[in-house]
Amino acid sequence: MARRALITGITGQDGSYLAEHLLEQGYEVWGLARGQANPRVSRMRKLLSDVQVVRGDLLDQGSLISAVERVQPDEVYNLGAISFVPMSWEQAELTAEVTGMGVLRMLEAIRVCSGVSRGASAGSSAQICSGQIRFYQASSSEMFGQVSETPQTERTAFHPRSPYGVAKAYGHFLTQNYRESYGMFAVSGILFNHESPRRGAEFVTRKVSLGVARIKLGLATELRLGNLEARRDWGFAGDYVKAMHLMLRAGNPEDYVIGTGRMKSVRELVDAAFSAAGLDWERYVVTDQALHRPAEVDLLCADPKKARAQLGWEPRVSFDELVAMMVESDLRLLTDGGDPDQDSSWP
Numbered sequence: 046m047a048r049r050a051l052i053t054g055i056t057g058q059d060g061s062y063l064a065e066h067l068l069e070q071g072y073e074v075w076g077l078a079r080g081q082a083n084p085r086v087s088r089m090r091k092l093l094s095d096v097q098v099v100r101g102d103l104l105d106q107g108s109l110i111s112a113v114e115r116v117q118p119d120e121v122y123n124l125g126a127i128s129f130v131p132m133s134w135e136q137a138e139l140t141a142e143v144t145g146m147g148v149l150r151m152l153e154a155i156r157v158c159s160g161v162s163r164g165a166s167a168g169s170s171a172q173i174c175s176g177q178i179r180f181y182q183a184s185s186s187e188m189f190g191q192v193s194e195t196p197q198t199e200r201t202a203f204h205p206r207s208p209y210g211v212a213k214a215y216g217h218f219l220t221q222n223y224r225e226s227y228g229m230f231a232v233s234g235i236l237f238n239h240e241s242p243r244r245g246a247e248f249v250t251r252k253v254s255l256g257v258a259r260i261k262l263g264l265a266t267e268l269r270l271g272n273l274e275a276r277r278d279w280g281f282a283g284d285y286v287k288a289m290h291l292m293l294r295a296g297n298p299e300d301y302v303i304g305t306g307r308m309k310s311v312r313e314l315v316d317a318a319f320s321a322a323g324l325d326w327e328r329y330v331v332t333d334q335a336l337h338r339p340a341e342v343d344l345l346c347a348d349p350k351k352a353r354a355q356l357g358w359e360p361r362v363s364f365d366e367l368v369a370m371m372v373e374s375d376l377r378l379l380t381d382g383g384d385p386d387q388d389s390s391w392p
């Protein structure tokens with residue numbers, strides 16, 4: 046029988062690539078989607094017609110229990126989150142609820158449906174799902190924040206610099222705790238920045254690729270950006286979702302750092318993207334103090350040795366290939382009259 050996966054965050058970048066990958070592997074894929082008329086669900090359905098949708102919200106414990114009960118998954122991938130770091134200062138409490146407490150609610154839904162009791166004194170509870178449900182938590186390199194060593198490994202200390210990073214650290218430790226407390230197969234992937242033509246337009250790579258395409262097509266004359274000196278380890282989302290799957294198929298439940306091991310600055314990103322379209326970035330980029338963050342993460346760089354050795358995982362797409370892919374895709378999108386601000390199209 047086909048394995049069944051339940052993905053929260055199905056309408057997001059990673060949800061779409063992971064669903065594609067799992068469908069290719071012969072899985073039956075279910076996506077948890079919130080809202081009564083979420084336009085991102087129809088965009089996802091256009092691309093992934095084989096994904097089945099179950100309603101639910103990471104803010105609503107009962108809806109998660111119902112979703113797990115209905116889907117009876119073998120694997121749950123918790124990708125749902127408020128994921129845009131600047132928003133986490135503006136809506137810190139909501140970020141804590143969705144990105145942090147949402148992990149607790151999902152783990153509890155799995156624990157309850159699996160009939161795992163809290164201890165000998167709690168008595169046994171009914172098992173609603175047969176078999177063990179494996180759980181993947183989308184942890185983030187933002188937990189490292191102000192780094193104590195470079196590159197960062199699974200053992201590097203956390204010093205998050207945003208309410209988002211703090212919420213992710215809570216979810217990370219909780220996932221470990223459910224593994225240790227209840228023997229659950231619960232793991233975290235500590236993923237570094239990963240991008241694609243399906244990346245949200247608010248994140249810097251996509252903001253830059255869209256900006257380049259608009260300037261190239263005469264639709265804009267400048268691109269406003271914040272801190273050009275920040276350095277990140279950028280990879281391709283299509284490569285990274287394969288690591289999520291490998292972690293849940295591994296023999297033992299363990300956490301892994303996933304990244305390329307190479308760091309570039311925002312300035313280098315901008316240079317590469319404008320060059321890919323035959324433009325000189327210095328003529329168009331304007332820096333704007335208002336786009337700087339209250340506390341910045343200056344640099345992040347992965348040491349993915351453990352994933353390579355134990356999972357056989359390797360990133361395939363290089364930084365230059367990724368940037369060229371995104372710029373080409375946005376040039377095509379805008380030439381065809383697509384509107385990225387309406388979330389209308391996904392390549």
Ligand code: NDP
Pocket residue numbers: 053054055056057058059060078079080083085086101102103104123124125126127128129143183184185186235236237238239240245
């Ligand atoms: P996106 O921002 O593209 O997607 C976020 C998803 O979360 C959307 O599907 C959104 O659904 C969903 N969501 C938001 N609020 C809720 C809620 N209350 N209940 C249920 N679902 C909700 O993120 P990515 O795909 O880029 O990232 C996936 C995960 O990986 C996130 O948890 C992110 O924090 C984490 N991560 C991402 C990295 C990256 O570089 N991309 C790196 C490290 C970690 P809706 O359409 O309803 O808004």
Ligand code: GDR
Pocket residue numbers: 128129130184185186187236237238239247248249250252269270271272273275276277311336337338341342
């Ligand atoms: P990040 O990604 O915060 O690392 O979180 P983002 O692309 O937003 O920022 C990366 C770096 O670029 C600098 N920057 C700008 N960023 C944005 N968004 N817009 C700008 O105009 C701009 N100018 C400079 C930022 O200051 C920052 O240093 C992403 C998200 O996907 C998280 O959910 C995930 O956990 C981490 O990656 C790993």
